[in-house]
Amino acid sequence: MKDVGKDNNHMNTLLAKERAADPIIGNVARGQNFLNGLLANRRIRGAVVASPLLVLLVGFLIIPLSNIVWGSVEGTKLNFAHYARIFSDEINFNIMLHTLKIGLIVTVLSLGAAYPVAYLLTKMGSRAFSIVSVFILVPLFTAFLIRTYAWMIILGREGPINNALIWLGLVSEPLPLLNTTFAVIVGMVHVFIPMAIFTMYSSMARINHDFARAAQILGAKPVQAFVRVYLPMSLPGVFSAGILIFIVAIGFYITPALLGGPRDAMISQQIVTQMTTLLNFELSYASSVVLLLVTIATLFLASLFIPLEMIWSSATIEPSNRKISERSRLLSGAKRAFHPILSLFEAFAHVVTKRVLTQQSRWLWTYTTVILVFLTAPLIVVVLLSFSSSPFVVFPPPGFSLQWWERLANATDWHTSFLFSIQLGLVAALFATLIGTMGAFWLVRTTLPIKRPLFLFSLSPLMVPVVIIATSLYIFEARIGLLGSFAGLVIGHVLLSVPYVIVVMAAALRGFDRSLESAAAVHGARPLQVLRLVTLPILKPALWTGGLLAFLTSFDELLISIFLLGRQTSPLPVKFWGDIRFQLNPLLSTASTLIVALVTVSILTAQWIRLRHEQRTAISASK
């Protein structure tokens, strides 16, 4: 021990003496000085970082949309006849109403189905959570097209439902399930449940269960504790999930087009038909504007009750006690009026639910399992079909064979589509990650007072219905001669995926400890070195997540591709779309299976990377 101490002392004296001899300060390569100097200026840095995002949003969203609005009134002619036509023509008007009706039904059903699952997710242990979440994530990231295709099989004349009903002797003829409003609703609910679960979960995860426990200790029956304490606290999350689903649902294209009958047309199909078949551009512009206005009105209404950014990224909202507004006072007044009814309801509910709630988790687990089966069964049907020995789409398959896999292995058109999709996805994800990350830095760190509106603006591609983005870009790119080029296609995909990157990166940046950057700077790291050595490595998991989301968004995108593709190779969704409409065959199942497998692998990889990174860097990790 003594020796070591002595050695230490010797070293220290050395160290102390040496400081005079070798000041390292100033011994640095001066290569990137200019860039570093520029980056030191806050304004210049802001402009550099913000401009790609702003150019993208203004140049390829705002301007094309303005063109559409302008075109819908025929420019300076200010001709509102096309709007008049939408509202006076019964068919057009009914399509509007039908769209809103379907949107509402789907929203309510998805929320109702998802709420208990989201609730259970907040109570699960982390092991169970990661398993269950994979079962929800895989459907969430599987292309709408594939999921819709699965429902076409399941609900078809020779699908498992009709076969089962006939086998049980309940019906003699196959029921016409496909091409009905029912099919549209089932298909859309299936699409939206995972979205609803995660949106609600992310805000419900912030609610401390101790509140409800405290209520029970204070004498509330379980149902009272839930209805009076937990439910009200979870309502903002439910509401924001509802808004999200509603605005996506009313702009939905794929599912109603494939599962619905002729009378189930929704407004986005109408817009596409008006533009591509009827070639009545002004009318389609007007329809677009109406759809846009409905969306904006919905969002405006929502903004009265919740901060809008909560819809897309609940992580940005601090759980704060916001000012008690007129509205909530109004609400509590209404509550008081309903109080006797509420008490009666609670007494009743207590009797009914006593058994259920005391064994709460078992019931919840059963329910959750049913939902998980509902979510994954269609994918499983698709996977099984890919091994069918039949040349037709029948379920259950009559026998096992690999013939469809062999067919896929030899189908060069599918190969080129697949490769093109990958290529497109990678390029789009690269640009989206770059632009989105720079944008997120700017949005989080700018000192501009309009930070919040800017953040909302950067999410606008998620607010505008995809069909409108697709058609407006189509017109705009045709005008500037970009239509049909790879660049034009990439721009469309980047536009759609950039908000996801922003949401992920902004959340990561808000949680980023900026004193790490200060520490790096004061210890000699130039701005670019800080970025390369400290900031980016720590943000790596978020970068990968953002990139993966961008890739999957692009990989799944149909409408944008249909409109902007021109004569290029069809990416997978477009190829898929063409084939589905042409004929249903098990080859589609095989291709879908491959994609589902890829999605699953990438989700598992992402989870694994995240876990590993967290283990290493979590501050809370055990000693």
Added chain:
Amino acid sequence: MSTSLEMKKIQKFYGALHVVRDFDLYIEPGEFLTFLGPSGSGKTTALKLIAGFETPSGGDMLLGSRSIVDVPPYERGIGMVFQNYALFPHMTVVENVAFPLTVRKAARSEVEEKVLRALQLVKMDQYRDRYPNQLSGGQQQRIALARAIVFNPSLLLMDEPLGALDRNLREHMKIEIMRIQKELNITVIFVTHDQDEALVMSDRIAVINEGRLVQVADSKSLYYSPQDRFVASFVGESNLLPCRVNQIENGTGTVTIAGRANGVARLSGQSGGESGWLFVRPEHVDISPRGATSTAQNVLDGVVEDALFLGEMTRYTVRCGNETMTVKQQNRGQPHFAGKTPVTVSWDADRCTVLH
């Protein structure tokens, strides 16, 4: 070589908020200077100005002989220990400590040698390959210190580095930091709101209140001759009684204390008729049974309100009319006064000062 730091009329505004006002301070090479002040007084801001994270709104700052107001932080060559340590979570201990050298593109062998020495200095050389989250708070603290000194900085800044540690560890780290500062003979600016830390560790203490330097002095003068009421009450415990100066005789004056008793006290520039605050430390006040004769010039009658037995001493609260006085008495076997006992408190003239 350790370097001096000179601040000349340094100002900092955040909008209309004047956070650092007229900082005029010369810190000698090798000096251990502490910024002491309540939370929100501007200590961190002052440190940020020195480190270069913020630009002063006015004034000049010299590191050695070089003006550094326009020099970016990465060229100042300053080491800093952050309150939350700010260790890079994705780097091992060695990588963290080597950081200041690697970003300066130092040679590999030099890096290894210096990192090893720095780690030995903070006694953490066995933990080379751990990640920060695998270390305890005290160990992280040592690594943060090693990282801040590994490149022979001209100046070492520490922002409440002991705030996050538990009490025992804090005592221990105080001594370690002092040892390392002595060994490297490095100039240190240490920020704290804890007067004990400041009194124990510093060569000089700069007391800051509302963005202003109130008093810059060594621990003893600060404790015994505070310049104003704020310093008196912030550094250590004190009694402050309202008083009025009557007559002045070479530096001392006769005073009326709390409007009821006459006494004698040192003055700090007051003139006759002026009112002020009579300052006296609790350990300088004697307590005796009412009526006992006293040689002290200042005597007040009171009643014991509260007596706290603290082992080595007893802490009395004595009510004297409208004022309460705190008295600390070493326990050497003298009588103990229970609550409600009528007593007399007294102190010498050269133990008390009239403050503004």
